[in-house]
Amino acid sequence: MANKRAAAESRRIFVLDANVLIDDPAALFRFDEHDVHLPMVVLEELDARKKGVSEGARNVRQVSRFIHEMMHAATKEEIDSGIAIAAGRIIGDSRKSNGGRLFFQTRSAKAALPDSLPGNGADNSILTTTLALQEDNADASVTLVSKDINLRIKAAIIGIHAEDYFSDKSLDDVDLLFTGTRKLPEDFWPAHSQDMESWQEDCADYESTVKIYPLPHLAVVKDLVPDMTSFYAQYAAVEPWLKTHTPAPPDRERLQSKQEQELIDEPSACILCACCSTACPSYWWNSDRFLGPATLLAAYRWIVDSRDETRNERLDALADSFRLYRCHTILNCTRTCPKNLNPARAIADIKKMIAVRGL
Numbered sequence: 001m002a003n004k005r006a007a008a009e010s011r012r013i014f015v016l017d018a019n020v021l022i023d024d025p026a027a028l029f030r031f032d033e034h035d036v037h038l039p040m041v042v043l044e045e046l047d048a049r050k051k052g053v054s055e056g057a058r059n060v061r062q063v064s065r066f067i068h069e070m071m072h073a074a075t076k077e078e079i080d081s082g083i084a085i086a087a088g089r090i091i092g093d094s095r096k097s098n099g100g101r102l103f104f105q106t107r108s109a110k111a112a113l114p115d116s117l118p119g120n121g122a123d124n125s126i127l128t129t130t131l132a133l134q135e136d137n138a139d140a141s142v143t144l145v146s147k148d149i150n151l152r153i154k155a156a157i158i159g160i161h162a163e164d165y166f167s168d169k170s171l172d173d174v175d176l177l178f179t180g181t182r183k184l185p186e187d188f189w190p191a192h193s194q195d196m197e198s199w200q201e202d203c204a205d206y207e208s209t210v211k212i213y214p215l216p217h218l219a220v221v222k223d224l225v226p227d228m229t230s231f232y233a234q235y236a237a238v239e240p241w242l243k244t245h246t247p248a249p250p251d252r253e254r255l256q257s258k259q260e261q262e263l264i265d266e267p268s269a270c271i272l273c274a275c276c277s278t279a280c281p282s283y284w285w286n287s288d289r290f291l292g293p294a295t296l297l298a299a300y301r302w303i304v305d306s307r308d309e310t311r312n313e314r315l316d317a318l319a320d321s322f323r324l325y326r327c328h329t330i331l332n333c334t335r336t337c338p339k340n341l342n343p344a345r346a347i348a349d350i351k352k353m354i355a356v357r358g359l
Helices: 002-010 018-023 027-028 038-050 055-071 076-081 121-134 149-157 188-195 230-236 258-268 282-287 292-303 311-318 331-337 342-359
Strands: 012-016 036-037 083-091 094-102 141-145 161-164 198-201 204-207 220-222
Touching: 012 018, 012 121, 018 027, 018 038, 018 055, 027 055, 038 055, 038 121, 055 083, 076 198, 121 141, 141 149, 141 292, 149 161, 230 292, 258 292, 292 311, 292 342, 311 342, 331 342
Parallel strands: 012 036, 012 141, 036 094, 141 161
Antiparallel strands: 083 094, 198 204
16 A cells, blocks of 8 residues: 555646646646646637737747647657657757656546536536546546636545646746847947937827847847857858967067057957848848858958968958958948947958959
């Protein structure tokens, strides 16, 4: 008897009410290694609540995406056997399983409610499903989880263990939060307040909102995060490091004058935010071959570095009709740079160095 009781305590099945998932879409992942059961009436209620712009509707759509991910390519037999519940965070290209399984109501519940609970409403349907699970899984502890206090009361009356749902992890669930942050400079509001509209209506003050978008003309990975794989590959292609043919002095670093240092101060200030490249029409149309303003500015930084001994090799690598000369001096790059750098001038200087070298 003791062994059976220990087994029941170790194996737990949680039956989730729709309001739990509407409140927290990640509730599917909150029950550690235990099994989660979704009655069919819960799926019907979620389907009825998916439309609209309210927070609840957005949460319902997120639940549907989570379930669809887990069910993708699953067979009917695999669904009947329970689908492995993945952890809430993406690790590499796959999701790490937490050991629990997700079950759906795939057949009619055979349990009967007491005569004191007549009708076929959603609450009674959930109670019937939970009772049937109790009868079919005598070796497990079955718990109904709902934020509806009346449903929990009815569950207790007919002998079902019910619990409220509390989540103190909503801010830890990074998959549901917007990704990508940037600290606003101190002069942000003074600089942009002139572009914002404000008005009074019905004794209330209103101001237009500032709209934030991901970098344009790049594939979006998630929220504000673009796919910058190609951008970083192009940056690496110009070999942004010091290259020399002669050994360094044994007793000191490679020195340069103050004037030589000033030549690389500005291009060295680039933070590789890609604002300039993604604002360049030439980069939009030829991003697979044109290096773009940010990468060319990085190349310029090493070309003019007095300590670097491979200027000619670097210029040879850039002397291409697409890699360099697809720049048409539109100057969007210079206008959009948040550091007030001038990539257009750097590109023009590179073209000039190549031209002078050919004379």
